Structures are given as C-alpha cells and as structure tokens.
Amino acid sequence: MRSERDDEKLMVQYLLGNLSEEEQVRIEDRAFADANYLGALEAAEADLIDAYVRGELSHSERLGFERRFLTSSHRRNKVEFARDLLKVTNESKTAQNALLERPSAWLSLINLFRGWNPALQFAGILALLISVAGASWLLVENRAIRSRVAALETERRNLETGEEQLRRQLGEEQDRAGKLAAELQKPQSVSAPVVASLVLFPGLSRAETGHAQLALNPSAQLAHIEIVLEPRDDYPRYSSEIRTRSGEEVLIRGNLRRHRSAAGDVVSFDVPTNTLDAGDYELTLKGVGTGGSAQDLGYYYFRVQKP
Amino acid sequence: MVDPVGETRRQKWSLTQQAFDGLLATLSPDRSTAADHYLAIRRNLVRLFEWRGCSTPDEYADEAINRCAKKIGEGEEIRDVGTYCVGIARMLVLEMSRERGKEARPLDNAPEPQTMPPEPEGDAELRMECLRRCLDELSTDNRKLILHYYQGEKDEKIKKRKELTQLFGVPAGTLRMRALRVRETLQLCADNCLRGRG
Numbered sequence: 147m148r149s150e151r152d153d154e155k156l157m158v159q160y161l162l163g164n165l166s167e168e169e170q171v172r173i174e175d176r177a178f179a180d181a182n183y184l185g186a187l188e189a190a191e192a193d194l195i196d197a198y199v200r201g202e203l204s205h206s207e208r209l210g211f212e213r214r215f216l217t218s219s220h221r222r223n224k225v226e227f228a229r230d231l232l233k234v235t236n237e238s239k240t241a242q243n244a245l246l247e248r249p250s251a252w253l254s255l256i257n258l259f260r261g262w263n264p265a266l267q268f269a270g271i272l273a274l275l276i277s278v279a280g281a282s283w284l285l286v287e288n289r290a291i292r293s294r295v296a297a298l299e300t301e302r303r304n305l306e307t308g309e310e311q312l313r314r315q316l317g318e319e320q321d322r323a324g325k326l327a328a329e330l331q332k333p334q335s336v337s338a339p340v341v342a343s344l345v346l347f348p349g350l351s352r353a354e355t356g357h358a359q360l361a362l363n364p365s366a367q368l369a370h371i372e373i374v375l376e377p378r379d380d381y382p383r384y385s386s387e388i389r390t391r392s393g394e395e396v397l398i399r400g401n402l403r404r405h406r407s408a409a410g411d412v413v414s415f416d417v418p419t420n421t422l423d424a425g426d427y428e429l430t431l432k433g434v435g436t437g438g439s440a441q442d443l444g445y446y447y448f449r450v451q452k453p
Numbered sequence: 454m455v456d457p458v459g460e461t462r463r464q465k466w467s468l469t470q471q472a473f474d475g476l477l478a479t480l481s482p483d484r485s486t487a488a489d490h491y492l493a494i495r496r497n498l499v500r501l502f503e504w505r506g507c508s509t510p511d512e513y514a515d516e517a518i519n520r521c522a523k524k525i526g527e528g529e530e531i532r533d534v535g536t537y538c539v540g541i542a543r544m545l546v547l548e549m550s551r552e553r554g555k556e557a558r559p560l561d562n563a564p565e566p567q568t569m570p571p572e573p574e575g576d577a578e579l580r581m582e583c584l585r586r587c588l589d590e591l592s593t594d595n596r597k598l599i600l601h602y603y604q605g606e607k608d609e610k611i612k613k614r615k616e617l618t619q620l621f622g623v624p625a626g627t628l629r630m631r632a633l634r635v636r637e638t639l640q641l642c643a644d645n646c647l648r649g650r651g
Contacts, residue, residue, distance in 0.1 A: 150626075163506055171543065174504070178497050178539065186626075189633045196603060214506035221503060227640045230577075230584045235604040 157190040162210035195228045342366040342419065345409055346373045346429065346446040357426065358448040362419050369422060372414040373431050375404060379443050381433030384413045391426040400434075424452040468519045469526075476522040480534055494518070494535045498542050505546045513549070517541040583646035587639050594621070595635045602632040 159165050160173045177184040197203050198211050215221045262270060344360040360369055373386070385400040399415045407414070413431065429446040480494075481487040498517050502510035521538045524531065531537045588596055598617065605613050618628050 161504065170505070174501055174539070177500075178535070185630050185633065189629050192633055192636060200606060202606065214504075217506055217508040218503055218510055220510065223644070224640070226580070227584075227643065230580055230643070231599075231603055231636070231639075233581065234584055234588065235600050238600050239604060 153186070154190055157187050158194055160187075161191055161194055161214065162207060163214050164210060192224075192228070195225055196232070199225065199229045199232055340365055340367050341416075342369045344369060344371045344448060345412075346371065346448065347409075348374060348376050348444060358446070359451060360422070360448055361451045362422065363453060366419050369417045369419050370414065371417060371429070372407060372409060372412045373429070373446065374409045375411045375413060375443075377411075379411075379431075379433060380404075381441070381443075382436055383434040384443075385432045385434055385440060386413070386415065387430045387432075388417070388422075389428050389430070391428065396421055396427065422450045424450050426450075466519065466523055468515075468522055472519075472522040472526040475525045476518070476534070479525055479531060490534070491518075494538055497535065498538055501539065501542050502546070505549075507546070507549060513542070513545055517545055579650060580643065580647060583643045583650070584639070587642035587646060590642065591635065591639065598628075598632055599635045599639060602628070603636070 156165070156169075156173065160170060165173070173187070177187050194203075194211065195215065198208065198215070203211060215225060342360060342362050344358060346358055360371075362369065371386075381404075383400075384402040384404070385398070386402060387398050388396045390396060397417055402413045402415055404411050404413055406412075426447065426449050429448065431443045431446070432440040433443050434440050477484060477487040477491060480490040495514050495518060498514035499510045502513040507513050517538050520541050521531065521534060524537075525534075588599070591599070598621070601613050601617055604610065614625065614628065618625050621628060621631075623631070
C-alpha cells in the first residue's frame with residue numbers, strides 16, 4: 147500500500163506533468179471521486195507553488211513548473227499570490243513567533259478539555275457555565291456601583307468648581323471697588339478723546355460737498371468715519387477707498403454693511419490715525435451688488451487737521 | 454494558443470438554449486439541482502485542464518460541455534454526464550497536445566520556458582495592501598494559522614507545522630486542509646479587493 151508520502155510525490159509529479167497518460171487519468175479520477183484526495187492534490191499544488199516562489203525546486207522541476215503553471219492566467223495569479231503571501235509571512239515572522247510561544251487562553255483551555263473523559267468534560271463545562279454566570283453578575287453589579295460612585299464624584303467636583311468661581315468673582319469685585327475708590331480720589335482731569343469722529347453727509351451732489359474737517363489731537367488713535375446714505379443707496383454691501391488729493395491710496399475697506407445710527411442709515415468704519423497725515427483727502431463710497439459688481443455712489447472730501 | 458475546437462478546420466458548433474436545457478434536464482429534473490451539478494462538472498473540468506497545463510482552461514471546459522450537450526441534443530443517451538464530460542476533456546487534451554506537437558521547431562528556435570512577466574511597481578504595492586487588509590479581516594486563529602503554516606523553509610516549515618498541530622489540537626492532514634481553505638479565502642478576498650480598486 148502506498149504511503150501518504152508516496153502519494154504526495156506522485157501528486158507533485160502529476161502537477162509537473164511528469165506522469166504517463168494512464169497515471170494522470172488515475173490521479174484525476176481519484177480526485178474527482180474522493181474529496182479528501184482532491185483536497186490533498188490542491189494542497190500539494192499550493193506547496194509546489196510556494197516551493198517555486200522560494201526557489202526550492204530543482205532546475206528540471208522549475209522548467210516543468212513554468213511550462214505547466216505559467217501558461218494560464220488563473221495559475222499565474224496563484225503564483226503571484228504565493229509571492230505576496232511569502233512577503234507577508236516574512237514581515238510578520240518576528241511578531242508571530244512571540245504569539246506562537248504564547249497560545250491564546252481559549253485554545254489552551256480547549257486543548258486541556260480535549261484530554262478529559264466525557265463525564266469530566268460535562269462537569270468542567272457546568273463549572274465553567276456557573277463561573278461565567280457568576281462573573282457576569284459580579285461584572286454588572288460592579289459596573290452599577292462604579293457608575294454611582296462616578297456620578298457622586300462628578301457632583302462633588304461641580305460643587306467645588308462653583309465654590310471656586312464664586313470665590314474668584316468676589317476677589318475681582320473687591321479689586322474693582324478698590325480701583326474705583328482710588329479713581330474717585332484722583333483729581334479730575336479732562337482727557338482728550340482717543341477716537342475722533344467724522345460724519346459725511348450727502349449733499350445735493352455729493353461731489354460738490356464742502357470739505358469736512360477731521361481734527362486729530364495727539365491722543366486720538368482711531369478716526370471713526372460715518373457716511374450717511376441716501377434711500378436709493380440700497381446695496382447688500384459697500385466698500386470705501388480713501389486717497390490723498392494727489393491720488394495716492396491710503397486705505398480700502400470692503401465688506402461694509404449698512405446700519406442705523408443717530409444720523410440715519412449709515413456705513414461706518416474706523417481708520418488708524420497714524421495712516422492719516424494733515425491734508426486733504428477724497429473718500430469714495432461704492433455699493434457692491436449680489437453678483438460682486440461695484441457701483442460708485444459718491445465722492446466725499448475732507449481735511450485732516452493735526453496740531 | 455491552440456484553438457480548443459480547431460476552428461480553422463471545421464465550423465464551430467455553438468451551444469443553443471435548447472441544447473443547454475437538454476443538458477440540464479439530463480442532469481436532474483429539478484432545474485436548480487441541475488444547475489448545481491452543471492457548476493460542479495464545469496469546476497472539475499476547469500481543474501483538469503489547468504492540471505494538464507492548458508492556457509485557457511475555462512474555454513476548454515466550456516467546449517467539453519458544449520460537445521456533451523450536442524451529443525445529448527442528437528439523442529445520445531448519457532448516463533453519467535460528469536464522467537462523459539471528463540472523457541471529452543481528455544480527448545481535447547490530446548487534441549491540444551497534437552496541435553502543440555505540430556508546432557515543433559528546431560531547438561535553436563524553441564522559445565524559452567515561460568516566466569512571470571514583470572509587473573509595474575504600483576500593482577505590487579496595491580496587491581500587498583489588499584492582502585494585508587484581507588489578513589486583518591481574518592479571525593485571530595486563522596490569521597495565526599496562515600502566517601505560520603506557510604512560513605519558513607524546509608525543516609523550519611516542518612517544525613512550524615508540527616507546532617501548529619499541537620497548538621490547534623488537530624491532525625496534520627486536517628491542519629493542512631484548514632490552511633488551504635484559509636489561503637483560498639484570503640486569495641479570493643485579495644482578488645476582490647484588487648478588482649474593487651482597479
């Protein structure tokens with residue numbers, strides 16, 4: 147009777163195309179009739195492909211392999227896959243060795259169970275089920291207690307945080323009261339405003355409006371410019387440009403919006419005073435439509451005065 | 454490639470719906486069962502042609518089935534369609550060998566043995582990426598099995614496989630089949646992944 151090893155050798159010879167027609171027919175018929183033999187033949191094929199990609203075949207085996215295996219695309223795919231699998235197995239060799247040395251707890255338990263007699267296995271399974279049920283109950287209880295403790299802990303922390311906030315607010319209020327008292331005790335002095343203001347009104351023709359004055363004292367850091375709009379100046383956005391009399395650009399402000407002020411509907415913006423020297427300026431106001439197109443609405447002239 | 458039907462020499466017979474229905478009816482009165490039988494027969498034929506080194510096993514398998522269906526359509530009584538188809542397949546293999554023999558040429562003009570064509574770098578990377586993703590989708594035990602079963606060379610491989618039989622508590626033959634099935638699953642997954650990305 148042929149051994150498994152002989153069968154294996156015969157299968158390899160078959161796969162390499164080294165057998166007579168009769169022998170080939172015998173192997174094929176057996177493979178189609180016996181699923182185990184078919185499986186063994188497929189496994190032998192996988193091992194042969196692996197041996198090829200690892201370079202373990204002899205010269206003649208290699209030639210036979212290439213003649214038989216590299217002719218069909220399906221088999222070429224198998225060879226490519228074996229090559230990739232080899233790369234992956236090599237990559238994970240180190241990590242996997244560690245895993246192999248330490249089999250999973252479940253596998254060890256199952257292997258241990260396999261060695262017991264049926265009565266012992268039954269008793270073991272029963273004990274295991276009771277342990278699992280007990281452990282589950284303990285787990286649920288433990289989780290409920292933990293969540294209650296966590297809720298109490300959160301409540302305590304919230305109280306502590308609230309108390310700390312109140313203490314800080316009290317300290318701040320006391321500081322402010324002290325500062326106010328000190329201010330009141332100081333001699334009153336008239337300080338110059340840090341924001342200068344300029345309101346530009348539309349005239350009969352805005353181009354003809356007279357020169358408005360913007361007086362900037364040394365303490366003024368910002369000039370607030372407010373342009374009063376006419377009812378027809380209805381645009382979603384506005385932009386404004388300030389130029390010197392000689393046409394030099396000083397500032398451009400876009401994305402401005404209409405809003406209400408004491409003077410009526412206005413567009414306003416702030417200009418840092420250090421950008422404005424003493425002299426005459428021209429301000430252009432534009433209305434920007436929804437499509438982004440801009441329309442000149444008017445030109446305003448103003449004079450900056452500095453001491 | 455050798456033409457499975459010798460198309461240059463005679464008119465190719467095409468499988469008609471009527472002939473295919475006749476084939477299915479011979480396999481089983483129940484059409485669904487017949488379809489299962491048909492697929493099993495075709496799978497075996499593809500295997501056979503592949504084992505015999507045929508470059509287009511699917512085409513040859515279909516040709517074998519077509520010839521069988523033609524015989525059934527002509528009124529021939531076939532008891533075991535599977536065995537009959539395998540017989541036709543072996544005749545086709547002989548035809549294939551004869552055609553190859555006719556292509557004999559002086560040794561100096563003989564082609565070099567087939568080798569794997571070089572593939573673009575990107576394809577290899579994509580394949581590896583798919584394979585790694587499919588490996589991650591396996592269960593821990595199956596991943597451990599495939600990575601160890603096909604790891605190492607000669608003696609080292611034998612040692613690893615012995616360790617695995619102890620680890621999984623199964624005989625060597627069972628382990629081998631299990632590793633093969635995991636390998637097939639993995640290859641199918643990787644192929645599908647590649648097709649999805651291609």
